[in-house]
Amino acid sequence: MKIITQSLATDSAAYLQGYLREDGNATAPAIIIVPGGSYTHIPEQQAEDLALAWSARGFQAFFLRYSFTGEKHPLLPAPIVELAQSVATIRQHAEEWRIDSDRITIAGFSVGGHIVALFNDLWHDAKINTLAGTQPEQVKPNAVILGYPVISPKLGFPTDAQVLASWTDDVDSIAADELVNDQNVPTFIWGTAADPLVPVQNAMSYAQASLAHHVDTDLHIFHHGPHGLALANHVTAWKPGTDLPHVAHWMDLANEWLNELN
Amino acid sequence: MKIITQSLATDSAAYLQGYLREDGNATAPAIIIVPGGSYTHIPEQQAEDLALAWSARGFQAFFLRYSFTGEKHPLLPAPIVELAQSVATIRQHAEEWRIDSDRITIAGFSVGGHIVALFNDLWHDAKINTLAGTQPEQVKPNAVILGYPVISPKLGFPTDAQVLASWTDDVDSIAADELVNDQNVPTFIWGTAADPLVPVQNAMSYAQASLAHHVDTDLHIFHHGPHGLALANHVTAWKPGTDLPHVAHWMDLANEWLNELN
16 A cells, blocks of 8 residues: 555645555555544544555545635635545545546545535536536536534534634535435435434435435434544544444445446 | 234234244244234234244244224224234233243334324324223333334325224324424334335424434435335345345344344
8 A cells, every 4th residue: 555645735734645556457446535633633543444445445545635624714615625625635546546537436524424415406507617627527426425524504513603604704615415306416314313512403404405306315324423533443442332343234234335326 | 932812802803923043942033923914804824924023033933913994994993902912911910921022022013013103193092092902001011113204194195085984084104204292212224215105204393303303313214226126136036126135234223123122
């Protein structure tokens, strides 16, 4: 494996970190992990653990360090633009990095799920592509995975108006469930019914919209478990009650679902 | 194993068929399969296959042959009453059949899911218990599993008004999502997004209501697959495209969920 770091733009702190398998000349699917962290930071070790888990399943895996609220005001849509640039960058380097350009999955967790859900709705949006300096066909993802996603500030997170003001000055423009459309790509969604931080209604509402638009949708809501479970196994467990074998099935279910798309 | 058949009432064709393990003196959990069949019949071999799959996981397993539309008019609530009598019968025979009376699960499929979803909402209802000759504490289930359930005629099935008239003369009384309440028991729901017969909105709407009432809820929507998958493996496959390993995970997910309730 080779670990690489790729900056995305001269005016931003955003970068892609890649974990590239060097196991031959065949191309592999790619995945971009978009971690959580309340838009103020990212848990880098957890992001790496998620990337390595997909690497172990044969993916060229990346995580995105996107811009935070301390760096742009209001923050959005900067992380969405950076995600567009990430997909375009991977396509540009597909031959060098031995990636199948038609199998690029984006996996977002918590507020990373918010970024990915919005990007799923907006990858073809003219404003996003202008800001990113890209064309829609360069940035279209092939599949999307959302783990315990934040979907809309109207669904219970964040509860602090000042925090929300640091995200956006136009709440409707970041209500991801309301922006789902027929161009959304296949979407796998998981979360826990008991999530005490980001209500499960976020995941449910996005799934409802995806189903209504006949988007290929796989949805898994597990009864128990707190917010932020990542792999939900001992590797990413960060407090008692976060190593949960029932929830940890999401990873194999998602991988199996991806294989059924191809 | 001993196979038994138990009639439920002198004025009905309904009966319970039981597959009783005889592997010692310890008690086992029980499960009652409530099969589908459009309220006109039940697929007995499929019902037996489902019962045997749970038997293989250590359950005392039963299926319910409930009344059909040709036998009562309108049919409902007769099958709900028969399900109440089934749970009471199992509790009455708990010692003889070596069953743990506090671990009785009901698993309904298609219109069997409709019966089970309504019973989940109504197990404590005075009218149902009067008709069944039971007390609520005798019939309360400990957990409920719904596979590709019919939930409400308002959600796309049945489409034929004459069929609906054979079910009920009061549609509101059989809209199971609208009757969910705080006394519903833990509920596992699964279905396929692509179901062409019973829209997945049925499963989604019941799950939404369960989550809103803080019922212990596990929900799994698989992207592909037709209606009526039962075990979704080669045992119950009934046409090409019904042996689906991704969907077949529902069984282990449900069993794992049940184990986490105890």
